[in-house]
Amino acid sequence: APIMALRALGVPHVHVFSSDIDRSAKRTILENFAPAVFFDDLLARDNASAPEADLYVAGFPCQPFSLCGLRQGFEDAKGRGTIIFAICDYLERRRPTAFVLENVAGLLRVDGGETFREILAALEGLGGGAYRVTWEVLDTKRYGVPQSRSRLYFVGIRGDCAAANAPFQFPEPVYC
Known part of the structure; x- marks a missing residue:
């Protein structure tokens, strides 16, 4: 996508x-x-030597955070709940200009929001606070996609680029 x-x-x-x-x-x-x-396998990737990217986009496994699942969060029995931290490792080591991460909106409610707060803190702490991080829940049906799918998006923009001087604005919905 x-x-x-x-x-x-x-x-x-x-x-x-x-x-x-x-x-x-x-x-x-x-x-x-x-x-x-x-x-x-993202977990086997050597992030220190992985290619650099200006824009890093990732969706990490949703099963540990979905309201339809067991909501085990970081304690997911299959290890999927901590893959976000492998993503953070890439972001920390390679420092792309911007990143977009996506997951289910249910992530906001796992452990009373503690899991979300920990992920947000990890993203905001990258590079000693090198990124301005914004998040929002968007439903794809409001943006030209023919399905209803509420998703949580994190957008991070590295502070040393001009785009970081103004707060990131998520797009306005598109109505057909």
């Missing part, structure tokens, strides 16, 4: 890498979006 959005917006880009452990997702990514590098 991120590559499709960049294409639709006419934003010039180079797809430097992707990561996905799911074989079907990997096949789809490789056949349709041709990243320069593909990592089979």
Whole structure:
């Protein structure tokens, strides 16, 4: 979806890498979006030598945070709840200009909001506070996607770029 959005917006880009452990997702990514590098497992990726990116976009596993699941959060029995911290490791080491992270809106309510607050604190603490981080829950049906899917988005903009001088504004809904 991120590559499709960049294409639709006419934003010039180079797809430097992707990561996905799911074989079907990997096949789809490789056949349709041709990243320069593909990592089979984000947890096995050496972030210190991973390619640099200006924009880092990731969706981390939602099962530990979904209202439809067990809501085990960081204690997820399959280890999915802490993958966000591997993402934070990449952000800390490679310091992209901006990042967009996505998950289910239920993340706000796991452990009475403590899990969300811990993730937000980790993002705001990257590089000693190098990023201005904003978050919002958006429903895809209000932005031109033909499905109702409320998602939590985090946007981080590195403080040394001009875009960080003004607060990030999420887009206004699009009504058809």
